[in-house]
Amino acid sequence: MDRLVNTVRPYAWGSVTAIPALLGREPTGEPQAELWMGAHPGAPSRADRGDGPRRLDELIAADPEGELGAATVARFGPTLPFLFKVLAAGIPLSIQAHPTLDQARAGFAAENALGLPPDAPERNYRDANHKPELICALDEFDGLCGFRPPAGAAALLAGLKVPALDPLIALLRTGTESEALRRTLAAVLTMADADAAAAVRDTAEAVDKAAADDPAGPYAPYTRIARDFPGDRGLIAGLLLNHIRLRAGQALYLGAGVPHAYLHGICVELMANSDNVLRAGLTPKHIDVPELLKVVGFTAGTPEVLRPEPVAGTPGEELYPVPIDEFRLSRFVLDGRDRLVDGRTPQILLCTAGTARLTAADGTALDLARGESVFLPADDTATRLTGTATGTTVFRATVTL
Structure with missing residues (x-):
């Protein structure tokens, strides 16, 4: 289990207060738009395994199958297939649309051929991937x-x-x-x-x-x-x-x-x-x-x-069904009983209410306060999830195999 240190993106449309409130911090007075959790090279999460904080994308690149599991690598390649965020809009975001996978690959290659730098403001395509997305409201x-x-x-x-x-x-x-x-x-x-x-x-x-x-x-x-x-x-x-x-x-x-x-x-x-x-x-x-x-x-x-649907065979887990396998979003609203989180796929857990305790098969425990997240590499064991208060809520981001 790796507790994540995540980057907040200060886009101009961000709320000044919502993400600080989630994280239990004082507002800085500046917009805080997105909290990124994952391995996108634009703002990768960091984890400390005893030798100082390291970028999650680098940890995965060093051992893709060990971090993601052989089945995930075979299906999606040697990078984490999803990006997880908290998004807080204080003013409207741009009206936008995202490309298909074929459009993204063609557009990225074309802009590379033109010699556009990766951070060029006139770029449309910053990578060769598509961007279907799922949002789940934490408030209205x-x-x-x-x-x-x-x-x-x-x-x-x-x-x-x-x-x-x-x-x-x-x-x-x-x-x-x-x-x-x-x-x-x-x-x-x-x-x-x-x-x-x-x-x-x-x-x-x-x-x-x-x-x-x-x-x-x-x-x-x-x-x-x-x-x-x-x-x-x-x-x-x-x-x-x-x-x-x-x-x-x-x-x-x-x-x-x-x-x-x-x-x-x-x-x-x-x-x-x-x-x-x-x-x-x-x-x-x-x-x-x-x-x-x-x-x-x-x-x-x-x-x-x-609306979330109960997951057969996994008590307490509720799934938001989508027609794509690269990401899967579910949540646990804990009621004082222990729940088991399947470990066969790489996943990020985010606590949005209360405090949750994660206990690995070897007995290692980690507490997640509101706004904190953890990366669980793929393995064959389950992690025990416990809420310290009724209503503790944990979102689970992973893939479907």
Whole structure:
């Protein structure tokens, strides 16, 4: 068992208080956006096995089968297949989508061939992997996810009575679903700067007025965007997407090509081990419209809210089912009874409430306070998990074999 020392990423959209509260620390006054747990080279966790802290990616590279297990290496390769995070949004994140595996491999190779440095701001692809992801709310969590049906998006825009939106409304009402959504998003992102500035200004004023008239209505979630990103055409792009609000314990899976933006709240996030992002707005970062339009899937639908399901044969474990094997998220809400955690796969355990005690087969014990995490290398033994208080909650990130 390796207690992890993890890096907090200070992105500008991060909450000032949420991650410090989880970790039991005083806020620094600066945004703290993501707590990374894993072996991604961008911010690998560190573990101390008696000779000082070492990067988890280096420990795994030195003995992939010993750390990950032969079956995991055979299935996914000699690196940890997932990246585990706590994400805390104080203001909205960029509207974004992630590539398929084939798109990521091709895009990464193409940008390498151009000689772009790994940290170049104009890079779209920082690695050759895809980035499906799963978020699970730790408290109330707001976001945008997937396209509204074109007719619904047209009605939402029309309700604002902004003349500059009329051409977009017409596009939404023309052609197939895919054509309507693609043409409309492309029109928003390629609108002349002066026209976009006027359209966004008028839309923001109309959104604020509509939300003031009906604080629980469909425009209310967009007031946060209008306030935090004045003049950003992502406000209009965001109106094309479904708004979703998760309660604590509810989850959302986002596959390749699904446009989304997280607006506010704290969650755990589990994804394939990648940092590839194509952006569409609500950001000062690079936006590559042609590449984004290649990656986005222009299909409308209502986001499916996932709830944990009991795991047969593992008392106390609840699973969030997803259609991918590179990561698997479950949780234990401990009720005073011991639970066993299967050890055949590499895993990271994160305590989000109470204090949990882990006891290995050889009797070695480790206590996890709220916000602390541990890496368990793959072996053939189970780890005993005990909560010191009712309601102690431990999330488990691993793979499916």
